[in-house]
Amino acid sequence: MSRTNNRSLTSLMALACSLALGACATTAPPPVDVVIKGGTVYDGSEDAPFTGDVAIAGDRIAYVGPPKSFAAKRVIEAGGMIVAPGFIDPHTHADIFLRSDDPAERVNAAWLAQGASTVVIGVDGGGTPDVAEDARKLAASGIGTNVVPFVGFGAVRSRVLGDAARAPDEAELARMKDMVAGAMCAGATGFSTGLFYAPQSFATTEEVIALAREAGSRGGLYDTHQRDESSYTIGLMDSSREAIRIGEEAGAPVHFAHIKALGVDVQGKAPELIALIDAARARGVDVTADQYPWLASGSSLDASLLPRWAVDGGGQALLARLGEPKTAARIRSEMEENLRRRGGAKSLLLTAPGRPWTGRTLAEYAAAQGTDPVDTALAIIAQVVREGGSGTEVASFNMAPEDVELLMQQPWVVTSSDGSLGHPRMFATYPEKYRTYVRERGTIDLARFIRQSTGQVADIYRIAERGYLKRGYFADVLVFDPAKFAPRATYLDPRELSVGVEALFVNGRSAVEHSHITGEAAGRVLLRPQPENCP
Numbered sequence: 307m308s309r310t311n312n313r314s315l316t317s318l319m320a321l322a323c324s325l326a327l328g329a330c331a332t333t334a335p336p337p338v339d340v341v342i343k344g345g346t347v348y349d350g351s352e353d354a355p356f357t358g359d360v361a362i363a364g365d366r367i368a369y370v371g372p373p374k375s376f377a378a379k380r381v382i383e384a385g386g387m388i389v390a391p392g393f394i395d396p397h398t399h400a401d402i403f404l405r406s407d408d409p410a411e412r413v414n415a416a417w418l419a420q421g422a423s424t425v426v427i428g429v430d431g432g433g434t435p436d437v438a439e440d441a442r443k444l445a446a447s448g449i450g451t452n453v454v455p456f457v458g459f460g461a462v463r464s465r466v467l468g469d470a471a472r473a474p475d476e477a478e479l480a481r482m483k484d485m486v487a488g489a490m491c492a493g494a495t496g497f498s499t500g501l502f503y504a505p506q507s508f509a510t511t512e513e514v515i516a517l518a519r520e521a522g523s524r525g526g527l528y529d530t531h532q533r534d535e536s537s538y539t540i541g542l543m544d545s546s547r548e549a550i551r552i553g554e555e556a557g558a559p560v561h562f563a564h565i566k567a568l569g570v571d572v573q574g575k576a577p578e579l580i581a582l583i584d585a586a587r588a589r590g591v592d593v594t595a596d597q598y599p600w601l602a603s604g605s606s607l608d609a610s611l612l613p614r615w616a617v618d619g620g621g622q623a624l625l626a627r628l629g630e631p632k633t634a635a636r637i638r639s640e641m642e643e644n645l646r647r648r649g650g651a652k653s654l655l656l657t658a659p660g661r662p663w664t665g666r667t668l669a670e671y672a673a674a675q676g677t678d679p680v681d682t683a684l685a686i687i688a689q690v691v692r693e694g695g696s697g698t699e700v701a702s703f704n705m706a707p708e709d710v711e712l713l714m715q716q717p718w719v720v721t722s723s724d725g726s727l728g729h730p731r732m733f734a735t736y737p738e739k740y741r742t743y744v745r746e747r748g749t750i751d752l753a754r755f756i757r758q759s760t761g762q763v764a765d766i767y768r769i770a771e772r773g774y775l776k777r778g779y780f781a782d783v784l785v786f787d788p789a790k791f792a793p794r795a796t797y798l799d800p801r802e803l804s805v806g807v808e809a810l811f812v813n814g815r816s817a818v819e820h821s822h823i824t825g826e827a828a829g830r831v832l833l834r835p836q837p838e839n840c841p
């Protein structure tokens with residue numbers, strides 16, 4: 307855990323040198339642990355890149371600037387390479403690895419191999435309110451990336467109300483507020499919600515405002531997987547208005563998680579969404595968003611097509627309902643509607659490993675079977691239910707490329723992975739964005755790509771002394787080869803590590819060398835300093 311603002315010994319020595327009016331300048335070159343020589347340096351700010359050196363001493367950056375000589379234990383010749391701050395991923399489900407029993411998984415290789423040194427967790431309302439205890443455990447267990455925790459609405463609400471679909475009474479609301487306040491005082495970066503998900507979806511806007519205020523009054527962010535990214539309930543635009551209102555009335559900066567227009571009913575709405583957010587920003591509301599650079603979300607045939615009531619009681623209950631002709635007809639007609647909303651059977655790629663349908667779209671597989679897509683989907687679901695286990699996974703191509711690119715170009719949008727199993731975004735978000743949107747399509751330039759993956763994220767989340775290559779800052783430093791930086795993961799093979807990271811340092815320790823994970827567990831839990839209004 308790091309809450310300190312200590313300057314490193316090196317910085318103190320440098321200060322002593324300058325106080326001695328250049329007395330040090332004529333002596334031997336200053337000792338450092340690592341010098342990265344001659345790379346093209348993007349420091350995380352909006353400044354133009356330059357060719358120069360970056361030196362690391364201990365866990366801090368000792369030097370950033372034009373070529374200079376050092377007495378270094380290790381020299382990295384970085385000519386032709388890009389040198390940048392380690393990427394900071396603001397929306398992840400990296401807990402899968404960070405909380406593993408296996409120390410090798412806790413190194414969090416999926417992120418390290420794509421250049422990310424810090425991940426934000428507890429998103430979508432999932433973050434535990436026990437921030438201090440959780441931070442202690444994570445730090446003691448040995449993790450490979452830094453971690454920034456949110457306290458989550460889902461975790462708080464279910465602790466007080468269970469899964470109840472009702473409003474809290476006064477005492478219950480007070481307990482929830484105390485939990486959020488306690489988590490903020492323990493160092494959480496803000497309050498996250500996933501209003502799309504039950505039981506969070508049962509909350510009124512006012513309930514969320516009351517809790518977000520506990521974060522806002524302590525300098526925290528309101529981060530939301532909003533109530534509707536599509537046309538399921540209140541619709542994308544009203545849902546976005548709700549998110550802005552919550553932040554505005556709670557006095558908290560608003561951050562949209564994985565911003566998108568999901569499904570055919572809202573595709574093409576990016577300009578309207580951008581206008582709404584620009585208007586809020588113009589009247590002084592601090593609104594930002596993150597985005598993953600993929601056209602598909604990860605889902606399953608069940609989750610994306612079946613109505614919720616049809617699976618109430620589990621798989622066997624579903625099979626029983628399908629045995630009743632009237633109920634089965636109702637299920638089929640609701641599935642037709644959900645399939646339409648998601649862009650039809652051609653938009654669902656079947657990705658479960660090792661199945662006869664793997665690698666084909668639902669449309670292709672249905673055609674091969676000579677059945678219609680809904681019947682085909684039901685046959686797959688029924689087979690998987692009978693066998694137990696999994697097999698219904700899909701990549702759901704539900705975003706329009708024009709929306710994705712337009713959102714990516716907004717000055718208030720930063721890069722995230724939303725990394726979760728079964729989708730290549732967990733292992734390949736940064737190189738995919740670089741390859742497709744910087745190199746191939748030119749949607750954004752390299753400077754913008756780096757800025758929105760580093761310093762700008764640190765600014766939004768108020769992550770101190772990271773996100774920039776600056777003397778005295780923590781040494782989270784990335785060196786990648788612009789010719790080799792590339793994803794390996796695909797929708798059908800989503801767990802392949804990315805390549806092209808020449809070096810990645812996390813708190814000054816070497817986490818990646820020549821695309822190879824060293825096994826160092828140098829990550830820390832980054833807690834905010836305690837706000838003033840705490841007990």
Ligand SMILES: [Zn+2]
Nearest residue numbers: 430531563564
């Ligand atoms: Zn989410």
